[in-house]
Amino acid sequence: MTDNLSANRANFVTHLECAMTGERYEAGRLHGLSRVGRPLLVRYDLAALGASIDRDAIAARAPDLWRWRELLPVVNTANIVSLGEIETPLIAIPRSGGKGVLVKDEGRLPTGSFKARGLVMAVSMAKELGVTRIAMPTNGNAGAALAAYASRCGIETIVLCPEETPEINVREIAAQGARVWRVNGQIDECGAIVGKGAAEGRWFDFSTLKEPYRIEGKKTMGLELALQFGWDLPDAIFYPTGGGTGLIGMWKAFDELEKLGWIGSKRPRMYAVQAEGCAPMVRAFEQGLEHAERWENAATVAAGIRVPKAVGDFLILRAVRQSGGRALAVSDAEILRAVDDTARQDGLLMCPEGGATLAALRKARAEGLVAEGERVVLFNCATGLKYPMPMAGEPLDRTKEIDLSRL
Amino acid sequence: MTDNLSANRANFVTHLECAMTGERYEAGRLHGLSRVGRPLLVRYDLAALGASIDRDAIAARAPDLWRWRELLPVVNTANIVSLGEIETPLIAIPRSGGKGVLVKDEGRLPTGSFKARGLVMAVSMAKELGVTRIAMPTNGNAGAALAAYASRCGIETIVLCPEETPEINVREIAAQGARVWRVNGQIDECGAIVGKGAAEGRWFDFSTLKEPYRIEGKKTMGLELALQFGWDLPDAIFYPTGGGTGLIGMWKAFDELEKLGWIGSKRPRMYAVQAEGCAPMVRAFEQGLEHAERWENAATVAAGIRVPKAVGDFLILRAVRQSGGRALAVSDAEILRAVDDTARQDGLLMCPEGGATLAALRKARAEGLVAEGERVVLFNCATGLKYPMPMAGEPLDRTKEIDLSRL
Numbered sequence: 001m002t003d004n005l006s007a008n009r010a011n012f013v014t015h016l017e018c019a020m021t022g023e024r025y026e027a028g029r030l031h032g033l034s035r036v037g038r039p040l041l042v043r044y045d046l047a048a049l050g051a052s053i054d055r056d057a058i059a060a061r062a063p064d065l066w067r068w069r070e071l072l073p074v075v076n077t078a079n080i081v082s083l084g085e086i087e088t089p090l091i092a093i094p095r096s097g098g099k100g101v102l103v104k105d106e107g108r109l110p111t112g113s114f115k116a117r118g119l120v121m122a123v124s125m126a127k128e129l130g131v132t133r134i135a136m137p138t139n140g141n142a143g144a145a146l147a148a149y150a151s152r153c154g155i156e157t158i159v160l161c162p163e164e165t166p167e168i169n170v171r172e173i174a175a176q177g178a179r180v181w182r183v184n185g186q187i188d189e190c191g192a193i194v195g196k197g198a199a200e201g202r203w204f205d206f207s208t209l210k211e212p213y214r215i216e217g218k219k220t221m222g223l224e225l226a227l228q229f230g231w232d233l234p235d236a237i238f239y240p241t242g243g244g245t246g247l248i249g250m251w252k253a254f255d256e257l258e259k260l261g262w263i264g265s266k267r268p269r270m271y272a273v274q275a276e277g278c279a280p281m282v283r284a285f286e287q288g289l290e291h292a293e294r295w296e297n298a299a300t301v302a303a304g305i306r307v308p309k310a311v312g313d314f315l316i317l318r319a320v321r322q323s324g325g326r327a328l329a330v331s332d333a334e335i336l337r338a339v340d341d342t343a344r345q346d347g348l349l350m351c352p353e354g355g356a357t358l359a360a361l362r363k364a365r366a367e368g369l370v371a372e373g374e375r376v377v378l379f380n381c382a383t384g385l386k387y388p389m390p391m392a393g394e395p396l397d398r399t400k401e402i403d404l405s406r407l
Numbered sequence: 408m409t410d411n412l413s414a415n416r417a418n419f420v421t422h423l424e425c426a427m428t429g430e431r432y433e434a435g436r437l438h439g440l441s442r443v444g445r446p447l448l449v450r451y452d453l454a455a456l457g458a459s460i461d462r463d464a465i466a467a468r469a470p471d472l473w474r475w476r477e478l479l480p481v482v483n484t485a486n487i488v489s490l491g492e493i494e495t496p497l498i499a500i501p502r503s504g505g506k507g508v509l510v511k512d513e514g515r516l517p518t519g520s521f522k523a524r525g526l527v528m529a530v531s532m533a534k535e536l537g538v539t540r541i542a543m544p545t546n547g548n549a550g551a552a553l554a555a556y557a558s559r560c561g562i563e564t565i566v567l568c569p570e571e572t573p574e575i576n577v578r579e580i581a582a583q584g585a586r587v588w589r590v591n592g593q594i595d596e597c598g599a600i601v602g603k604g605a606a607e608g609r610w611f612d613f614s615t616l617k618e619p620y621r622i623e624g625k626k627t628m629g630l631e632l633a634l635q636f637g638w639d640l641p642d643a644i645f646y647p648t649g650g651g652t653g654l655i656g657m658w659k660a661f662d663e664l665e666k667l668g669w670i671g672s673k674r675p676r677m678y679a680v681q682a683e684g685c686a687p688m689v690r691a692f693e694q695g696l697e698h699a700e701r702w703e704n705a706a707t708v709a710a711g712i713r714v715p716k717a718v719g720d721f722l723i724l725r726a727v728r729q730s731g732g733r734a735l736a737v738s739d740a741e742i743l744r745a746v747d748d749t750a751r752q753d754g755l756l757m758c759p760e761g762g763a764t765l766a767a768l769r770k771a772r773a774e775g776l777v778a779e780g781e782r783v784v785l786f787n788c789a790t791g792l793k794y795p796m797p798m799a800g801e802p803l804d805r806t807k808e809i810d811l812s813r814l
Contacts, residue, residue: 089491
């Protein structure tokens, strides 16, 4: 099989454009947000791309993220900073989720979360564009992925976490060579500090969607699903939504694949899943708004979706509405029950954000939004091992007579 | 690509045999150790296998453990209990390990460790052979893999851990539906309790090498390496050695591949890596013994290789000697330094047992055992996320003026 990390491939990026105004920005230069403060999207010459390679050639390559190289922005192969971005498996959960439900287990990626997809791309592009110092606000997993990839290529990193960030994430970030700080605030408040330093030229700002390439990395979730489902997308996708990069990325991937003629016009219904304690997208969806107001006093066990304000709010809401999906909120109790059910009944330990997608599926079924027999994908965005589990393990004294019948 | 989880495949198992005496045992029946108390090895009709399929056909299948089905014991596809056993990636660590060194990152497997390979096979076979209740002694990761696969197919499990077992492992085992106990003793002392219950007919004994199929699962590490290296094996393999199932399994795999004509007679030098605080194989290797005496007062940060006595000792020593390798012991300080270096310099967070392999490589290089430019594989047997990391994250007060130059 072809080695995607050493093969040179053609690059089809034509330019970047503002997701709000369509204003055009030059490729091959460092960009943050657009002039109106909105995310930039990378555009490709899809006609030339389609003439150069077909979907079967992609499918015949080694099964990692870099098999999609022609649909990705990195120009020079030597700039790829890889830690083994495997294609993540789809795992049935028949007992806890029912028939037809597959979990895409993103916890298998480097640093144990789907953040690796976005960060491997953003860091590789930072390397390509000569960035030497990066700062980022994070609820944990994005910071861990940034630290790993940046350390690997000698880029210095400063990571700011809300003080509620799980202990293991903060330690992991530091272990992988970043400098990390705990801030008495939410992720957008950490982001304000990062933004201030970036404006002063101290570092490059790697906040969600504030640089254009994380979305290109996250896009590969949609590309992989298309291939894994034999170029016939599933009926519904449940996606834990904080900053929403993955949902936006998948929607962009489907659009590009259709333009290439590799899939048809059929789209999955996209369900943006949030926690009841931080559900700005759900509120905006239900009120018919294009933008979401900040959610005050955000609180949920699912730290990864504790994002009070998302800069890509309009892109999330647009994709959900176009797809015929919904934004759904679930309680922490429902999240924890879902995690527990899937671990005990199907042997798959999900993260709380992954549990939220199963909880939302259960709600969607109860409301008649998802029919029996539909092909459903839930995103488990990180390994469950990063999250607290209940105490266990009663002591057993081997020096005394043990009643084996009670074991 | 072919779906390895639904396709029916031919089975080539002829029988099992005692690894010590060669005595023959019937396939398709439940077996523990041989009559002389030693492991049983599964034997295949390799001539018929080779006539039925070639290595290119295997390579063209989806890249998971089940692509090797003809070389595995499960007869009925419906008995496969899968959680997505992907092919694990090989990751370069140029800064901490040097050129030509690749880490096989087994932390990407279900439940975050290479134990999944052995347990997916053993549990699938237990299902095939009608087992309903399993008990196991474990230092953590094997118990977690057993719990996950057994819960997934409704088999009841009892897991006994030494009281020093990392907290996260004990909790993970319970979260995945097993009943788990903490025993005031070492793993072989837990094993004695499991053995007693098995003798009384209370459960089936899943101790390392005491049932014949874990080794067949672990064998896939060797099969994968052969394929990933283009059927030309690396020069040296460093393997963290507790019970040694993986080392024995890889050696068996290489033998089977050569008999099939899929690889030549060249073998990697096998380095069995242990901790200075528990190094029975190193002592036996250096003393030229065929069996290893129990290591008293075993103690090391690398819990997975804290195995004072291994039932497969003679198979480990035989493979290491035949390969021209060595058994090497490293200190806990060397282990922790290796973990830290690889995380900080190459962005890869290994487990202590994985760190031990890098520490041993450094020692082997210093002793002239490994030359510059040789192709070396280190086994990182589990995700580093399961292990304690140093405290990190200095507080930052966003309500006050922040001196950004100090970040």
